[in-house]
Amino acid sequence: MSFLVSQILNRFQLNVFDTQRGRAKRATRVRRDADKKPAKHKVIYKPVYARCLCSEQAAECVPFLTAPEVKETLCICYYDIYTRTAWPCYSEKNWRSEWCSHCNFDGYCSAAITDQYNLSHTPSEPCICNGFTSHCLATRNETFGSMWTNSLKPKEWYPYVTTPPPSEPPPITEPAAEVTEDPTYLEAMGFEGVTDDIAKAGIAQENTLFIMANLSDEVKTKLSYGKQEFIQQCSFNGRQCNVESYVDFKIHIDPVFGNCYKFNADVTHKRSTTRAGPMYGLSLVVYVDVDDYLPTTKAAGVRVAVHPQEEYPFPDTFGYNAPTGLQSSFGIRLKKIERLPQPYGDCIREGKTEDYIYRDYVYTLEGCYRSCFQHTLIEKCGCGDPRFPVPVGQQHCRVDDGFASNSLSELPSLIDLTRPSSLTLRFIGSCLQNATREVGGLHGHFTSHCVCQQPCT
Structure with a gap:
């Protein structure tokens, strides 16, 4: 199954990259680990130095635990001070010092200020940015730490990697011969002769649906967001919900949207409110990790569907979109x-x-x-x-x-x-x-x- 998914997504990305070369940089996406357990913690990132092995073919670098030799390549990594996890890492030469208009408590900053007038008239903070991600990092005029010091040595590396990075760089080998793909296989996946990016995304989504449909419900659940990971805050009728309770939220696996969570799904414990308005309805704060999206995803946000308890929900047909970065409000009336x-x-x-x-x-x-x-x-x-x-x-x-x-x-x-x-x-x-x-x-x-x-x- 993983072979098929990687083939579909790789072919989709390569096709899109070929048509957009010269006007956009290729985005990479690392798949979620099916066994990753959801964790709730404050994420605060800071930049740190690491000894790295960087390739011209890949944007990301492979970090090592040992101290660098003289004049050896260094990279700067996103370092989570709570989980002590370092990822991703990019060559030091790909980072630049900038001024950002806003930096969050987690260390992420908005795009750098490029206009001289705005730089002079807008509150700004020092930050560093790279050309591969949309997130800059706040520096707060602090000296960067290093991965080879004991204080910052990670207890775990990026969780999608099954083994820790080696302490020494691997020997330099000759580049492998280019692997040619079977043209009939590419034609079978539906990408052959397709030049429109939207059409390619639709084909990749359709192929992925075929693969996911044959997985067990247990595997499908692990491949999507867990309840505690997705729902950060909740209140109904002015009172706090119990997110962990099966009574308040029941999982529903949708073939298109993955893990969905139904509120008030238990017919034996019906929730009701006698007053109208957003204060007394269902209020949610959900976590949407845009960086974790598949490359075929067209928009960021959540899908909301309202339906009777005993009816099957059809969010793809009767749902409403709630985009990220905005407060969405839905008023309903029973007919x-x-x-x-x-x-x-x-x-x-x-x-x-x-x-x-x-x-x-x-x-x-x-x-x-x-x-x-x-x-x-x-x-x-x-x-x-x-x-x-x-x-x-x-x-x-x-x-x-x-x-x-x-x-x-x-x-x-x-x-x-x-x-x-x-x-x-x-x-x-x-x-x-x-x-x-x-x-x-x-x-x-x-x-x-x-x-x-x-x-x-």
Whole structure:
């Protein structure tokens, strides 16, 4: 799975970099460790020196614990004084002294002031900046520490690295020969011939959804934010919430947004308020780590959806965006509609059948259309869309096997299933793409063949 994800994201980044070369620098993204435990602590960064090995091909440097030799390359690292963690590190020559308009308590500063007038008329603080990240570091006119001194020696290094850095630099070796990628494999991933960056991001997101759909719920949970890590502060009806309680917040794994947390989800412990206004509603302060986003993410923020307790939430269709850096407020008003069945109308009191894929939730019109859409794709391709649940006994379409065929005889007999087959990928992609185009998408003309009626209540 990690091989597939890295292939998709690497190909996406390389394609975007090729089209933007000369007008933007390539951004790198380090994946989250699935076993990383959420930690709550104040993060205060300061710049420190380290002995490093820097490569011309990579922006980041590899730090070492030993003191540098005379005239040896030094780098400056972001150093967390609470966890005593140093990462990332960049060559000293890539840092520059600047004046920043605002520096937070955590040591991060806003972009440097470049206009001479603003520099003279705006309160500023000394900082250092580099060309690879958007965060400058406050210096506060202090002398930088060094990693080879006992006072700053880290108890742990960057948590995505499984072993501590070596005490000595590795020997210099000849650069490895350039590895050429299979063009049919790139074509199978969908990037071949695509030049638009937005289209590339959509393709990469779609491929990632296929991979994530086949992971267990336990692994999916670890790959996203934990409850205590995500929800920093909470109050309802003027009183503090219990974030750690299962009663107040229940996890919901969404195929698109990952870990979501439902407030007031327990029907046996309903929360209610009798007064209107933001003071008496649900107020949250959430942590959004933009630096940890995938390169395919188009915007930073959170998704908010309001739904009845017994209904399945559809945040991708009925949700609202709350961007970072702003205070978002949502006012809601309950409107309850009760329809009359035959002979006055065609609503149904209980519409959930064996074909309804959201088995643990009550019937809704949106759920009915998605169930019909999923059954249509399974009938045509032999596997389901990874965005939706599948009926009992069925599987989601994968990118690493030939399961997307009603009959494996439709595929050539010699397919190496030990690595993603480009032929299989093309078959899966073309089948789903053609089937989706044929039915007109999730809310396309296929709905005329679905028996989906409005619920009476």
